[in-house]
Amino acid sequence: MTSDLQTAIGFDAVHAVNDRYTPPPAGELDALADLLDDGRLSGGAPILAAYEHALAAWFGVRRAVAVNSGSSALHASLHTLGVRYGSEVLIPATAPLPTAMPILTCGATPVIVDTLPDRLALDPDDIEAKLTPRTRAAITLPMWGYPADDRAARQLLDEAGVPVVEDACQAHGTRVAGRYAGTLGRVGCLSTHDRKPLSTGEGGFVLTDDEDLAERIDYYTHLGHLRGNLHGVNAKLAAPLAAIGLRRLARLTEQLDARRANARLVLDALPPNGRLRELPYGPADTPNFYNLVLLVRGEPAPVAAALATAGLPPDSIRYGYRPLYHQPLFQRYARRCPNAERLATASVQLPVHPGMSELELQWVTDRLADLATGD
Numbered sequence: 001m002t003s004d005l006q007t008a009i010g011f012d013a014v015h016a017v018n019d020r021y022t023p024p025p026a027g028e029l030d031a032l033a034d035l036l037d038d039g040r041l042s043g044g045a046p047i048l049a050a051y052e053h054a055l056a057a058w059f060g061v062r063r064a065v066a067v068n069s070g071s072s073a074l075h076a077s078l079h080t081l082g083v084r085y086g087s088e089v090l091i092p093a094t095a096p097l098p099t100a101m102p103i104l105t106c107g108a109t110p111v112i113v114d115t116l117p118d119r120l121a122l123d124p125d126d127i128e129a130k131l132t133p134r135t136r137a138a139i140t141l142p143m144w145g146y147p148a149d150d151r152a153a154r155q156l157l158d159e160a161g162v163p164v165v166e167d168a169c170q171a172h173g174t175r176v177a178g179r180y181a182g183t184l185g186r187v188g189c190l191s192t193h194d195r196k197p198l199s200t201g202e203g204g205f206v207l208t209d210d211e212d213l214a215e216r217i218d219y220y221t222h223l224g225h226l227r228g229n230l231h232g233v234n235a236k237l238a239a240p241l242a243a244i245g246l247r248r249l250a251r252l253t254e255q256l257d258a259r260r261a262n263a264r265l266v267l268d269a270l271p272p273n274g275r276l277r278e279l280p281y282g283p284a285d286t287p288n289f290y291n292l293v294l295l296v297r298g299e300p301a302p303v304a305a306a307l308a309t310a311g312l313p314p315d316s317i318r319y320g321y322r323p324l325y326h327q328p329l330f331q332r333y334a335r336r337c338p339n340a341e342r343l344a345t346a347s348v349q350l351p352v353h354p355g356m357s358e359l360e361l362q363w364v365t366d367r368l369a370d371l372a373t374g375d
């Protein structure tokens with residue numbers, strides 16, 4: 001859908017919306033060459049421990065366990081916390097498919113809960129209404145890297161003895177009350193898929209301060225370390241991906257700063273009191289700007305369509321994103337979640353990644369200004 005104007009100004013829709021930019025950090029090829037020379041390429045290679053230590057240090061937690069995807073991180077966390085057939089797992093209606101599928105992988109039942117109005121945080125009242133003796137875990141989700149301040153819900157869940165699993169798969173560097181997303185619950189799950197702020201192609205990791213839980217997740221994802229007394233899966237991260245992750249982790253802060261600056265540029269140009277405003281969050285919270293997320297006042301569909309025509313399709317069009325219970329797989333778990341329904345349908349997501357050129361950012365800014373002041 002590239003218009004003549006887009007061509008004329010050098011706007012490349014495919015580049016702008018495809019967030020794959022991570023300039024290979026200096027030394028990346030050398031690190032890979034060393035590894036190839038060494039020959040130990042499996043998930044049992046020594047570089048894995050170095051990568052896990054670096055991740056734990058960056059996020060300020062006791063333990064990180066590297067795995068082969070964010071999905072594996074979620075599955076291994078839920079399984080290790082005892083989620084099985086007959087268990088119920090609380091999940092916000094704003095969750096995308098990859099957050100929810102690991103619940104089904106465990107054979108458990110998703111119980112879909114609402115969020116607070118215009119927020120990603122779980123609604124404590126709805127949690128209270130939906131907790132049962134079968135509730136084994138609750139997933140919280142800083143979607144699009146926007147802070148989900150779940151403190152009220154977490155207190156309730158703590159009292160009920162229900163562990164919180166944070167799906168921070170897109171939220172590297174997001175902060176809630178000064179603390180990193182992924183370190184707020186019992187365990188945090190992050191992805192290093194190509195589109196995430198830290199990319200190793202495919203990959204993920206688990207963060208926790210609970211040494212015992214980390215150890216059990218490590219055993220589970222490493223075939224029980226082949227001791228023969230513990231069941232496990234093989235979800236190890238291959239050594240070359242750990243080598244890539246280790247190098248790129250050193251550049252993560254710089255990448256996040258660039259996102260923040262780009263988001264600021266676009267937001268500052270947004271007309272005040274127009275029909276677009278940023279998804280709100282608390283004064284002590286910071287998004288990582290995985291996407292810039294705006295809420296549409298009034299009818300969102302025409303705005304989404306206009307953005308798609310401008311080469312900037314929001315998630316509803318690009319990925320068919322919608323409240324979880326509108327996905328065929330999850331329709332049977334539908335519960336009334338008016339706040340999440342509104343947030344999911346009235347939000348649009350814009351790219352602000354560090355690989356965008358000035359022209360591309362200008363294009364985004366101009367399109368938004370037009371749309372925000374439109375009728």
Ligand SMILES: *Cc1c(COP(=O)(O)O)cnc(C)c1O
Pocket residue numbers: 068069070071072096098099167168169170191192193202203204
């Ligand atoms: C990417 C993502 C996942 C899954 O991660 P993979 O590494 O692709 O398996 C899960 N949840 C969210 C919110 C994600 O963005």
